[in-house]
Amino acid sequence: MKIYPFLHQCAERVFIILGGALKLSLIQLQNVSKRFAEVTALDRVSVTVQTGEMLGIIGHSGAGKSTLLRMINGLEQPTEGEVFIKGKDLAHLSKIELRKLRSKIGMIFQHFNLLTSRTVYENIAFPLQIVGKKNAEIKMRVEELLERVGLTEKRNSYPSQLSGGQKQRVGIARALANHPEIVLCDEATSALDPATTDSILHLIQEINRETGITFVFITHEMSVVKKVCSQVAVLEAGQIVETGDVAEVFAHPGHPVTKSFLGLTSSEGGNRIVS
Numbered sequence: 001m002k003i004y005p006f007l008h009q010c011a012e013r014v015f016i017i018l019g020g021a022l023k024l025s026l027i028q029l030q031n032v033s034k035r036f037a038e039v040t041a042l043d044r045v046s047v048t049v050q051t052g053e054m055l056g057i058i059g060h061s062g063a064g065k066s067t068l069l070r071m072i073n074g075l076e077q078p079t080e081g082e083v084f085i086k087g088k089d090l091a092h093l094s095k096i097e098l099r100k101l102r103s104k105i106g107m108i109f110q111h112f113n114l115l116t117s118r119t120v121y122e123n124i125a126f127p128l129q130i131v132g133k134k135n136a137e138i139k140m141r142v143e144e145l146l147e148r149v150g151l152t153e154k155r156n157s158y159p160s161q162l163s164g165g166q167k168q169r170v171g172i173a174r175a176l177a178n179h180p181e182i183v184l185c186d187e188a189t190s191a192l193d194p195a196t197t198d199s200i201l202h203l204i205q206e207i208n209r210e211t212g213i214t215f216v217f218i219t220h221e222m223s224v225v226k227k228v229c230s231q232v233a234v235l236e237a238g239q240i241v242e243t244g245d246v247a248e249v250f251a252h253p254g255h256p257v258t259k260s261f262l263g264l265t266s267s268e269g270g271n272r273i274v275s
């Protein structure tokens with residue numbers, strides 16, 4: 001193993017562990033609004049995510065979830081308000097700084113977004129090639145990731161030869177390739193059956209525990225939030241209507257939208273099991 005990548009990985013790991021221990025805010029949105037012509041997609045949204053947390057952002061279609069995710073990875077700029085990642089205001093970063101920061105944010109997609117003409121190995125190698133890693137380093141990292149997501153045997157298969165769960169495992173490995181500090185999951189399990197969803201969520205949970213990587217999930221399924229998230233934010237018509245610790249919100253939902261996601265009527269309390 002070359003010494004530089006090893007030291008680099010160690011430094012990143014130390015940052016993640018220290019960040020978690022010191023409860024540093026990794027992601028902070030302050031009064032963020034986003035307007036597209038007549039549409040207000042986000043309306044004075046404030047969210048704080050600590051290092052190592054698993055945040056679930058739940059909302060109906062059109063609530064603003066994707067827009068919120070795109071704010072976090074700098075693909076969308078707020079009309080008002082600020083987005084800070086590791087204390088840095090994204091609006092004040094140069095293009096190079098923004099690109100560097102974005103290379104530390106992985107993405108997992110509902111429909112996997114794999115390159116169909118490339119093998120499993122090549123899909124995972126792709127983000128490493130983009131940042132100019134050397135072949136030996138790429139090989140070592142891809143082998144490690146193939147093993148971690150349980151796809152070593154499928155290294156030479158093409159996406160069309162994989163099940164949905166296997167495709168998402170490739171998506172996860174690809175998202176982890178550049179040692180991200182944040183992984184954004186855009187409806188990552190919505191195209192999967194319940195058993196496969198469970199295995200993917202279990203894998204993500206294990207990766208969070210092993211690495212301390214912060215995960216942000218957007219979903220319209222409360223069961224996903226319940227299974228993996230520590231914090232939840234409920235988004236409705238561009239506003240966060242309820243937020244907090246998952247156990248607390250599940251036990252005592254306050255807002256009618258939260259209650260409806262939990263399968264409760266507005267007059268009912270919490271404690272119903274969402275499977």
Ligand SMILES: Nc1ncnc2c1ncn2[C@@H]1O[C@H](COP(=O)(O)OP(=O)(O)OP(=O)(O)O)[C@@H](O)[C@H]1O
Pocket residue numbers: 036039040041059060061062063064065066067068
């Ligand atoms: N680029 C855009 N131009 C115009 N309107 C947009 C744009 N992006 C999003 N919107 C609008 O902003 C609102 C929020 O959209 P967004 O995609 O963030 O919601 P969502 O909660 O992710 O929905 P879904 O679950 O259906 O993907 C919607 O009314 C949408 O039509």
